[in-house]
Amino acid sequence: MARPLARLRSALDARVQAWIRRRQGIDPDPLRLDRRRIYILPTPLGIAYAAMLFAMVLGGMNYGNNLGLGLAFLLVSLGLVVMHHCHGTLSGLRLRLAATESGFVGSEVGFGINFENTALAPRPRIELGVGREPKRVVDVPAGGTATAELSVPATRRGRVRLERFVVATRHPLGLFRAWAVVHCEYAAIAWPAPAERGRVPPGIETDTGGAQEHAQGDHDFAGLRPFQPGDSLRRIAWKAYARGQGLHTKQYAGTDVVSHVFDWDSLPALGTEARLAQLCRWVLDAHEQGEAFGLRLPGVTLEPNVGTAHRERCLDALALFEVSDGRA
């Protein structure tokens, strides 16, 4: 019974949202929430509060009890004050996209929304979500900023779009909820989910020693240098760390510099997605081993390299491979 109804509701909701989007257009980034776009309604608790006050006023009238009526009126007035405060907490808040976080299909991608409060008063309990239910709650200090990440499940490889999100607050008493719907055009990248381990990477191209000036290999230990983000965990000098010398990365010099090139054409037996999944697995493994790798896709060639940035470039290339998208 409830399922078709819910489906009808969500379909209707989607229609309404599309209409609003057409009418209102895409919001600028950064965006300042002004009073015209903030809606406010009592929460279920606010409705219960109102019902209680109604009973109080009625009872006060019945018993001719003026002090009871006084309390009821004080609470009515408090409710109205709180309504204004709730609205004011949101009104004038600035927000923009801080960063997007890519993720593998099956997990989530993230949109970091940055809130800026230029006012002299803090804006506590700002809720961020896609629908009614808040996913993140942040306090934005007076004259400061705060960032909250909105996670969206990555169901398909390619760009995951965020077309709208909701900024809301129930501050200060939870009796009212003020909210604004932001229509945006943010996109994060969903990488293909890596294939199971098992298939051996194709041939290793080995550079001869000396061809690269500061070549790094596996064979001869050449010393330690301070740890940098992106270094493989396997190369951390744990013994040195245990001695309290801080995090260091072991360096090797050798004639053999392992350098894979993962080629689309080396997997003719698989379909497109399976190929991408396999390439993704190889990229991840090679990066974890601290090996250099390159990627060759039809139309895209990434020269062998190491590091986190390179890994992400490769994963992005896999994610966006042959993604047909008008706006891409």
Add this chain to the structure above:
Amino acid sequence: MAALERAEPGLRGLPWVIAALGAALAPHVPFLPAWATLLLVAAGAWRWAADRRRWLLPPKWLRVVAVGAVTLAVLGTYRTVNGIEAGTVFLALMAGVKLLETRGSRDLTVLVFIAYFLLYAALLRDQRLPQLPYLLGVTVFATAALMRVHAGTAGDSGRDVLRRSATLLLQALPLALLLFVLFPRLPGPFWGIATGDQARTGLGDEMTPGDISDLSVSGEVAFRVRFDGEIPPPAQRYWRGPVLHEFDGRSWRRPRAQAFPSQEVQYVGDPVDYQITLEPTDRPWILALDMPAAWPEREAWRTYDFQLVSPRRLTEVSSFRLRSYPQFVAGTDLPLSLHRKGTQLPPEGNPRSRALARELAARHGGDPVAITRDLLTMFREQPFVYTLDPPKLADNAMDEFLFETRRGFCEHYASAYTLVMRAAGVPARVVTGYQGGEFNPIGGYLIVRQSDAHAWSEIWVDGRGWLRVDPTAAVAPERIEQNLVRALAADEAAPGRLRDANPLWLQVELTWDTLNDFWNERVVRFNAARQMNLLERLGFEDPDWRTLGLGLAASLAAFFVTLSLYLAWRYREPPRDWPARLHAEVARRLGKRGLVPAAAEGPVAYLERAEQALPDLARDLAAIRQLYVDLRYGPLPNESDLRRLKHLVNRLRP
């Protein structure tokens, strides 16, 4: 195991909510059954400990059982879950059960709502002035608890939360006052009011020696009187309460059956017009000045024994406009039934008093006036003592008092006197009420306290009707002429002794009483009539409900505008210096041509970009940029540069 759910550890705001519930419940405790109080304290303490120690919350079936048990217990005690008494207990116990299953902010919010409602119920019970600070205090506290539950920053101290809660309520106060004055008052009640039997201090319908002296220990106000003209002298200030006819040898009682023929009253001399405001007593008695002659129709009636009675019990502060004649001739014709009632005595008991009565009757040929004279002389000349602390009396109480202890309060004297008169064949009765009162020069009214409670007698004399005889006046004339404190021995504890001895304390007490009187008159008794009256005095001609509606609408509008302005001020941006302000103005003007500063673009970079984009304005923009740099970063920013910058910015017309 689904049944055993672990509570969220460290549920935010829980201690506050428990404390708010406790504060709202406190005034109910004297009215709650002991088991209910114990259960509630236990529930609160347990839930608090469970939160600290992360114990498991009770499973659902246990909560259901608890709800059932509580309902049955309340039904068993009160036979209902409605009304203030049973309703309060029921609500409080439900809060206790709810406490056991509290998991999230929603449950806690509901508990705060219950705290508000318990506070409200406490006000239904008692709305005297001391309740006001209590109301405000608990409201601030409960609101702080609510804020704590939905609070923002976790690091807020308790004092911060209390301060913010108080600030919110302070902002709510103006509208609350306007609503109080302007919200239409409908003449209630719409449904039946079931009031519980509460023991309130005041006169009863029965008098046993010791009752009035117990009452007299209380310094509480019984009623206040505002006279239109002169205040009658103390000796005329007899406030008439229940008249007691039935005697059992020890106690005097008001007859249950009131079906007696009424008697005629002739008024003598000038009337006294006044307004009397009685504190709630849960009895219907209006303590009118003896003898009440005029009273509002339907609000009061006069009994056959001249007591003024309201058709309903006075559970709230009540006020009546009355007219009395201190001098009167009442009931010259005595119907047989009343004669019989007035001479009724138990078949035996108090033999020595009866013997005295027979002797006096024989000596004076049954003349009531002469017998009275002898009796009062006896009280005056023999060593009788007027005291608040008389010895306990046994079986033949009046014999013991008259011939042995000789120490008593007004009820002893009135009782003994009336007994002797009846034994002498004279119709006589005891009248209870109040005598005297203290004038409050600050408020201009008379305060009558419980310590002014009094008992006197009335005898019926052929041709003169019912005559008031106050035997206390013979023993302790100061009691009638001044007050209780002056009449008692100096070493006896009595209410008002401090007031009597210390003029400063007297001032404090009278000021406090004036505030109470103002509260009773202006707040507690505010109603539809007074509402219209107030509007008229505020200058509205012929106000009606439309005036109220208009006033409400205007108040709401003004309130909303003020609040919006306040919030705009609260969320204002910090003031910026002149160069920054002027740059913002330049950006605003250039915005019309589509040039908006990028997120990370400084003023200089922005202006340079603008110069290239808008060649027509390039010269001015370059000058602006140079002045901006000089003012902002130059070694000697000066006034004339700022003036030139303002001029250039104002001239900018993109």
